[in-house]
Amino acid sequence: MEAPRDVPEPDHWFEPIAEHLGSAYLRYSFTRGTVQECDFLVSHLGLTAGSRVLDVGCGPGRHAHELARRGITVHGIDISQCFVDLATTDAPRGATFERMDARKMTFDGGFDAVISLCQGGFGLLTGQGEDEAVVRGITKAMNTGGVAAMSAFSSYFSVRYHDGATFDACTGTSHELTEVRSATGASKQVDLWTNCYTPRELRLLLRLCGLHVESISSVEPGDYALRPPTTETPEFLVIARKTE
Numbered sequence: 001m002e003a004p005r006d007v008p009e010p011d012h013w014f015e016p017i018a019e020h021l022g023s024a025y026l027r028y029s030f031t032r033g034t035v036q037e038c039d040f041l042v043s044h045l046g047l048t049a050g051s052r053v054l055d056v057g058c059g060p061g062r063h064a065h066e067l068a069r070r071g072i073t074v075h076g077i078d079i080s081q082c083f084v085d086l087a088t089t090d091a092p093r094g095a096t097f098e099r100m101d102a103r104k105m106t107f108d109g110g111f112d113a114v115i116s117l118c119q120g121g122f123g124l125l126t127g128q129g130e131d132e133a134v135v136r137g138i139t140k141a142m143n144t145g146g147v148a149a150m151s152a153f154s155s156y157f158s159v160r161y162h163d164g165a166t167f168d169a170c171t172g173t174s175h176e177l178t179e180v181r182s183a184t185g186a187s188k189q190v191d192l193w194t195n196c197y198t199p200r201e202l203r204l205l206l207r208l209c210g211l212h213v214e215s216i217s218s219v220e221p222g223d224y225a226l227r228p229p230t231t232e233t234p235e236f237l238v239i240a241r242k243t244e
Ligand SMILES: C[S@@+](CC[C@H](N)C(=O)[O-])C[C@H]1O[C@@H](n2cnc3c(N)ncnc32)[C@H](O)[C@@H]1O
Pocket: 012, 014, 015, 018, 031, 056, 057, 058, 059, 060, 061, 062, 077, 078, 079, 080, 083, 100, 101, 102, 103, 116, 117, 118, 119, 120, 121, 122, 124, 125
């Protein structure tokens, strides 16, 4: 019989959801664009073999694995032990993972780039100021001259198109009651909270945390590109640099 895994007490509302989803997370269509997204990141963040990348809220490690296969050294952190275990299983050489809360990161330099994609660790917070703690941790983890790529859910898109979700205009949070299925097909009702942003808020937040925003683009999963922000795509992708 398999020994029971030592599952920590949840620190975050997403942990039981990740535990239920397990590998079924990778069945969601939004995870299918990993190769295109990594092509874009390699090219626009200037990543080369030997670059050191931190993946904040790495989930089951799809970007970390793809980048490591290209010779990049990637360390992924995630609040979900279940996702960290999945990411560690069959990880290619150069990809390592640990359970860590993005709000409490203690890295002090050492990374050429930081990625936080698909709301990873940045957009699934609910407390006031928690996003600032995450961005400050990201800034601190980077070497001077380092670059960050972060995706954030769009407030405009949420208000216009996110049927079935409630948007809290005061906090910019979207709230959705929905159903998720495990790898064995078991269904579970969950409460999903997503922090949403406008490009202006992203610029202000990142500047406050010591990053210089180089671009904010309207993107969707599997279609990362540099293009002006609009109200029509679910996510904004920010590229920002630590200049001093
Ligand atoms: C929608 S998933 C995205 C995962 C991955 N970046 C991807 O693109 O597939 C968001 C991830 O962020 C993680 N997360 C949320 N809050 C976090 C926190 N405070 N610290 C670390 N990870 C967090 C979740 O556990 C989840 O794996």
